[in-house]
Amino acid sequence: MSASKQLKNTVNKGGRPAGSPNKSTTAAREAIARFVDGNTDKMQGWLEQVANGVYDEAEGKYLVFPNPEKAFQMLQSVVEYHVPKLARQELVGDESKPIRHVVTWKKTTSK
Numbered sequence: 001m002s003a004s005k006q007l008k009n010t011v012n013k014g015g016r017p018a019g020s021p022n023k024s025t026t027a028a029r030e031a032i033a034r035f036v037d038g039n040t041d042k043m044q045g046w047l048e049q050v051a052n053g054v055y056d057e058a059e060g061k062y063l064v065f066p067n068p069e070k071a072f073q074m075l076q077s078v079v080e081y082h083v084p085k086l087a088r089q090e091l092v093g094d095e096s097k098p099i100r101h102v103v104t105w106k107k108t109t110s111k
Helices: 003-010 023-038 042-050 070-082
Strands: 054-056 059-063
Touching: 023 042, 042 070
Parallel strands: none
Antiparallel strands: 054 059
């Protein structure tokens, strides 16, 4: 028996179909989305505190130094779970018909 026939015979026909979402993953994503949606106003304040810093007037010094870069990283980490990332795609032509891109500019007259 060939190797490909052996593999076909061992494929699990039960279980969820390929491409269907895992229930646990789906539930976790929904919980994160609800948390983010329910705490948007709080997160906005937290991000502003990190970006602008927290200054103590009585002490005359920063309790949290301004760090806009860190605030942006925090925002990205939350968005990463709420908005799916786009996968990179590569376009490949075959040797007999390679992909050809033609870019042209058309001059327009402004009114």
